[in-house]
């Protein structure tokens with residue numbers, strides 16, 4: 300009996316601690332992130348991980364080490380350098396088991412990520428203390444309507460394939476992350492393969508049932524056609540119809556668009572604004588910064604074969620100063636001295 304009472308007291312203390320931590324972290328962007336069993340890395344631990352980094356397809360060890368050091372520097376000095384953070388926006392498409400991925404070739408290996416690699420990336424984001432944002436929160440930051448609590452990430456997943464639900468959702472939940480889905484509304488669009496259950500489009504019922512704590516749903520056109528090649532009427536239809544279909548399904552406003560295939564120009568941006576979109580997400584590399592281009596929001600595509608070291612190097616871009624220079628231990632230390640930190 301006494302043992303159960305002690306369990307009860309311990310549980311109550313944990314809940315109280317979690318509540319205090321949430322309040323103490325302040326800021327409108329700090330969600331009540333659950334605490335998965337993922338330790339927060341110290342700079343030394345990060346260096347150790349870098350030493351064990353596998354051979355990469357897309358990044359050298361020395362580049363990675365520098366990226367790791369920049370991240371480590373920012374973590375150890377984070378309180379004095381908040382103004383340096385930008386939002387890193389990551390772009391994914393489809394997810395597959397490692398076995399299925401091994402059988403893929405060509406573009407499929409680019410647009411699909413094996414789920415064990417995706418899990419490793421989520422674990423890295425947790426270890427590096429990235430706070431997940433919604434698309435609307437990233438847009439508010441770009442408009443200088445708010446500040447960030449520290450490193451932040453906007454995970455975006457384009458198209459709306461069912462693998463989002465069957466493979467990615469449990470991992471996002473387990474690692475305290477969330478994602479923005481940019482869904483193409485026509486289930487017969489060429490980006491879907493209804494013959495394979497994970498590669499068809501999410502059904503309307505599945506979209507209705509998406510957990511808003513895990514996903515926000517935004518637009519990705521109707522047919523996934525190149526928007527910049529369409530005549531005015533067809534372009535208008537792609538933009539208006541996508542929102543008309545998605546909003547009743549989720550019961551929430553659709554205010555953001557990601558451009559299918561990154562096929563856009565100034566005319567597409569102008570039409571999107573006129574249609575009522577507040578921001579347009581593209582696939583041009585870059586960090587989202589206050590005062591940056593709104594409605595044009597840059598993203599980093601995470602290729603399915605991206606190595607762990609390449610991914611970590613990519614994340615280090617979130618820790619550059621306003622001029623785009625990567626922060627180092629020395630510059631972070633100087634910055635902290637300037638604001639009176641030890």
Ligand SMILES: [Zn+2]
Nearest residue numbers: 457458559560
């Ligand atoms: Zn797409």
